[in-house]
Amino acid sequence: MFPMVTGFMNYGQQTVRAARYIGQSFMITLSHVNRLPITIQYPYEKAIAMERFRGRIHFEFDKCIACEVCVRVCPIDLPVIDWKFETDIRKKRLLNYSIDFGICIFCGNCVEYCPTNCLSMTEEYELSTYDRHELNYNQIALGRLPISVLDDYTIRTIFNSPQIKKKIFYELSTIFSGLVSIGMDLPGPIHDFLLVFLGLGLILGSIGVVLFTNPIYSTFSLRFVLVCISLFYILLNSYFVAAAQLLIYVGAINVLILFAVMFMNGSEYYKDFHLLTLEDGVTLLVCTSIFGLLMTTITDTSWYGIIWTTRSNQIIEHDFLSNSQQIGIHTNRFWIITRTPFFLDPSHINNSTSTTYR
Numbered sequence: 001m002f003p004m005v006t007g008f009m010n011y012g013q014q015t016v017r018a019a020r021y022i023g024q025s026f027m028i029t030l031s032h033v034n035r036l037p038i039t040i041q042y043p044y045e046k047a048i049a050m051e052r053f054r055g056r057i058h059f060e061f062d063k064c065i066a067c068e069v070c071v072r073v074c075p076i077d078l079p080v081i082d083w084k085f086e087t088d089i090r091k092k093r094l095l096n097y098s099i100d101f102g103i104c105i106f107c108g109n110c111v112e113y114c115p116t117n118c119l120s121m122t123e124e125y126e127l128s129t130y131d132r133h134e135l136n137y138n139q140i141a142l143g144r145l146p147i148s149v150l151d152d153y154t155i156r157t158i159f160n161s162p163q164i165k166k167k168i169f170y171e172l173s174t175i176f177s178g179l180v181s182i183g184m185d186l187p188g189p190i191h192d193f194l195l196v197f198l199g200l201g202l203i204l205g206s207i208g209v210v211l212f213t214n215p216i217y218s219t220f221s222l223r224f225v226l227v228c229i230s231l232f233y234i235l236l237n238s239y240f241v242a243a244a245q246l247l248i249y250v251g252a253i254n255v256l257i258l259f260a261v262m263f264m265n266g267s268e269y270y271k272d273f274h275l276l277t278l279e280d281g282v283t284l285l286v287c288t289s290i291f292g293l294l295m296t297t298i299t300d301t302s303w304y305g306i307i308w309t310t311r312s313n314q315i316i317e318h319d320f321l322s323n324s325q326q327i328g329i330h331t332n333r334f335w336i337i338t339r340t341p342f343f344l345d346p347s348h349i350n351n352s353t354s355t356t357y358r
Contacts, residue, residue: 043155044155045155046149046152046155047149048149048150049123049125049149052121053121053123053125054106054107054108054121055106055121055122055123055124055125055146056101056121056122056124056125056127056137056146057099057101057104057110057111057119057120057121057122057142058119058120058121058122058142058143058145058146059097059099059118059119059139059142059143060118060119060143061094061118061139061143062118063116063117063118064094064116064118065091065092065115066081066083066092066093066094067092067115068081069110069113069114069115070109070110070113070114070119073109073110073112073113074107074109074110075105075107075109076103076105078099078100078103078104079097079098079099079110080096080097080098080099080100081094081096081097082094082095082096082097083095096138097138097139097142098136098137098138098139098142099136099137099142100135100136100137101127101135101136101137102132102135102136106121108121122145122146123148123149124146191235194235195232195235198228198231198232198235201224201228202225202228202229202232205221205222205224205225205228206221206225208221208224209221209222210287215261216258216261219254219257219258219261222254222257223250223254226245226246226249226250226254227246227250229245229249230242230243230245230246230250
């Protein structure tokens with residue numbers, strides 16, 4: 001007794017541990033969903049630098065007072081300043097200023113501590129040359145402003161800023177939601193074509209669930225059937241039911257079935273395999289009979305005999321030819337049948353907040 005209980009407890013702990021590991025791997029994968037591609041087709045595409053990007057240093061000669069603060073705060077004493085003291089005005093006069101970008105580490109200390117703000121970081125990062133001596137910029141080269149990537153019409157700009165990414169995703173989601181709301185109001189022929197297409201997919205997926213000998217393929221066919229059902233709900237403008245179908249059945253129950261099948265020993269099911277047994281023949285006959293009965297009922301039912309009115313959200317019975325219509329109207333008027341083990345009685349709902357049940 002106790003070894004069996006201990007075995008069940010160990011099996012449950014292993015299952016929980018495996019589910020936790022799988023969930024962690026899924027979370028790591030899903031964290032990369034909202035990231036844009038990082039591949040850039042240089043030089044036809046260039047990335048827009050982020051805010052406070054530390055690129056080539058820009059120098060304004062007229063603002064410099066030759067205080068040499070930039071030299072003192074530089075970790076490698078990189079800036080070279082040549083100045084002369086003017087005795088008549090008792091001030092320093094700057095003669096030359098140069099920075100060797102082949103040695104610069106772009107720490108930004110000189111820009112931060114400059115008292116006159118004559119140094120600033122630009123967005124220029126293309127400094128490659130064939131001669132390292134060309135990386136030694138004097139005050140003339142440092143004074144040139146780089147061409148902005150946005151002003152160059154010969155290249156395509158790539159956004160890398162997180163704020164811009166969020167804005168792009170928000171605009172795309174808004175456009176997608178608008179297309180969905182507009183797309184569901186489709187013309188009659190397109191709506192009928194999509195309905196027939198999804199119906200064929202539903203039938204083929206159901207056949208695949210029954211005929212596939214591999215349980216993995218059968219499970220994926222079941223998932224395809226459930227997705228087609230959710231698309232049916234979208235065509236009927238039932239977005240909440242479609243989302244519930246995808247989340248609960250496709251995302252949870254189908255995955256549970258798949259894991260249950262994977263833990264089974266599949267080799268036991270292929271022993272003494274026969275193409276068609278007596279039980280399979282009986283099952284095929286029953287399923288074919290039920291399918292034919294359903295198709296006959298659907299084709300013989302006058303669906304346009306049901307008239308929906310906008311007054312008080314009531315259903316008017318008009319020209320009912322079969323009992324199936326009476327059952328449908330009675331069900332939709334007095335009861336809401338759900339997949340849950342309980343029923344909701346709309347007679348207890350206030351008439352001011354009632355809606356059409358269908």
